[in-house]
Amino acid sequence: MTDERGIHRQPRRRAWLRIFGTGLLLWVLTVVVTFATGNPNLVPTLVLLGSFLVPVTFVAWAFERRHSGEVTAELLLTTFITGGVLGVLGASLLETYLLHPSAGLFLGVGLVEEAVKLGALIVLTRRLARKSALDGMILGAAVGFGFAAFESAGYAFTALFTEQGLSLVDLVQTEILRGLLAPVGHGLWTAILGGVLFSASDHRHFAFSRRLLLSYLGVSLLHALWDSMHGIALALTLLLTGTPRQFQLLEQGYQPRPTPLQVNLFTALSWGGLAVLAVVGVVWLAAERRIASRAERSAVFWRMPTTG
Template identity: 60%
Template sequence: MKPWLKIFLTGLALWAAAVIVTLWTDNINLIPTVVLLGSFLVPVTFVVWAFAQARTSEVTVELLFKAFLIGGILGVLGASILESYLRPSLVMYLGVGLIEEGVKLAALMLITRHLRVRTIRDGMVLGATVGFGFAAFESAGYAFTSMFTRDGLSIGQMVETEVLRGILAPVGHGLWTAIIGGALFAAGGRLAGKVILTYLGVSVLHALWDSMSGIAIAVTLVLTGQPWQFQLLRIGKVPGVTNSQVHLYTALEWGGLIVISLGALFWARSLSRSER
């Protein structure tokens, strides 16, 4: 059995056991265990898989650990500080994309500044590791806050959040930063023009991903909107979708996420093949 698969299956079994025991005993002391296991399982699994794709001995377990832990923490801290200056607007999602991809790029450059040999594949592996570190800590935060509802703590809502973010994790932060890492190493670790263009392109993908729910609502209203929904828009409120619109909205949102993911995967594959 592949090491990454063994880690995933073992971690999944432990996470499921932690969820069951928490629900069975109502022991809230187990909540951090559930949050950490669920948030880190998929990112750590993909880092182990990525390690097998490295090309040179420069990519060590120690370096991967630094990239995941330091890159992830610096990323979420930097993004949190910078995003506090953003205000709700049409360009807010683009600002989030530029900030989060920017801090991950800075963290990657900091961690890999002493490397002597740089290949595109190694850059993608280390970039993905920084991205998955960011995703793990970010998911832990979302899972924790999703517990708090008007009716008290909701373990079920926390589990749903972890499952959804775990499913989407492979085509999110890890993939985006892998693309930037490949471009960075292709340029010898310097902020060359192609690296900046790659950073901007990935930031746009990130912004589209984050705003897909709003885009899906807008398209749904254009196609099937009702007068009362447009009246809410005129006074600055975003209307919800009706029961008859929810299927169209869901198809548009998930269809958009799939298109963005396929585009990023094709980009990463083309970048990896360019080294050959």
């Protein structure tokens, strides 16, 4: 099947759905067998399956919607693995040596991690002959999901160790939570940056522009708000429902016991805040995609041969 640009496209076979179904089944079987046998040798399998299932599925889904032949399976795999590893290594180094516990810690983390992912995307795609914004979104998402997969593996492994010993329950809960949130986190933010980075009108160079800078600052802010939502929800809960006795205990260095109302309000604010940020990110990406699609249609129109 060939489109108006002469690019051959394979019928969509929904390979991503088979990947997700097979991976989910294997992960569930691994969970059951690990709990049944208590075999610690299965823990790496559990961590890797749970951490990579959702990111790999979304990258496969994006690959089926690639815009041109420039985005090959090899390139997508390279951006996913190499970009993900470079991202977590670079972020770890910069956050260790540049950031310190402070009120602006989460903003610093957002700025560092988004800069590292953007840098990895630039390095890995610099030799592409033709750069389109739609392909940039896919490749950006691949870097972001690779980062998310390796980061989630680290969090899952850390959750395994508790004061009471190894906790498979905490590991599984961490993987489920991060798997649910992965599509509206790193992959989404870097997809936005990838689309802007590849939006140059000549399709040969990166678009290093004020728009890219503003987009970078915007996704970094979303990232920071996402990471700090727990603290924001806690502060709002205390501000709205805190009692004089609770504030007094806090001033004395004690942790007050929350009321049932406060627990429910904190939960609603935490998840509600994340939902709002997710909607903002999805709407932003959809807007960037519409802009890119219009630009591509316009470019195709002007390249069409004239008659007469």
